[in-house]
Amino acid sequence: MTSPAKQMALAKKQIEGVLTAQKEMDEINEKLSEKARPYLIVAEQLESVAKKNGFASYDEYTDVVDNISIVLAGFDPVTKTNIGSEVVIRAQIARVQADKNMPAENKTEALAELNNALKSPAPPVENRGNIDLVATYYDKLADTMGSASSRLTTRHIVSDHSSNVCRAHNLKVTGSSYDSELARR
Numbered sequence: 001m002t003s004p005a006k007q008m009a010l011a012k013k014q015i016e017g018v019l020t021a022q023k024e025m026d027e028i029n030e031k032l033s034e035k036a037r038p039y040l041i042v043a044e045q046l047e048s049v050a051k052k053n054g055f056a057s058y059d060e061y062t063d064v065v066d067n068i069s070i071v072l073a074g075f076d077p078v079t080k081t082n083i084g085s086e087v088v089i090r091a092q093i094a095r096v097q098a099d100k101n102m103p104a105e106n107k108t109e110a111l112a113e114l115n116n117a118l119k120s121p122a123p124p125v126e127n128r129g130n131i132d133l134v135a136t137y138y139d140k141l142a143d144t145m146g147s148a149s150s151r152l153t154t155r156h157i158v159s160d161h162s163s164n165v166c167r168a169h170n171l172k173v174t175g176s177s178y179d180s181e182l183a184r185r
Contacts, residue, residue: 007067010133015134070122071125085121093114
């Protein structure tokens with residue numbers, strides 16, 4: 001297991017850089033999944049996109065994404081307020097259990113992932129100002145960061161808890177149905 005993300009104070013410019021860079025990062029990720037490419041070529045492309053969007057390096061970009069993910073993990077997707085990742089995961093478990101429209105196989109898989117995420121929730125947010133900043137961009141960040149599972153693999157999330165929480169955060173309530181990677185299977 002790798003060490004948890006190093007938490008840092010986020011800046012508006014960094015969040016805007018992530019939002020701007022994400023489309024190009026996704027394009028690189030999609031090409032990567034279609035055809036194997038040498039690591040150095042992919043690394044150079046990711047580094048280039050990060051720098052073009054105001055980051056000193058791809059490492060800085062991933063640090064910012066990891067910090068945003070830690071904050072997002074504590075946001076209730078219904079109320080769009082930060083209540084803590086453990087509370088969010090427990091609420092999502094209750095919603096999945098209560099959903100009568102979700103196919104049994106998807107429900108079992110969703111509950112397994114959520115229970116796994118509950119075993120290692122995201123750490124508490126150390127930089128409380130990050131919560132307000134992420135709240136300002138919540139809708140854009142949730143749409144940008146929560147829609148493609150490829151981000152979870154190529155972003156090199158630095159700890160198991162971040163990966164679990166990000167996957168769990170993708171489970172969004174829309175009425176009585178769930179928009180998640182699991183529900184699309």
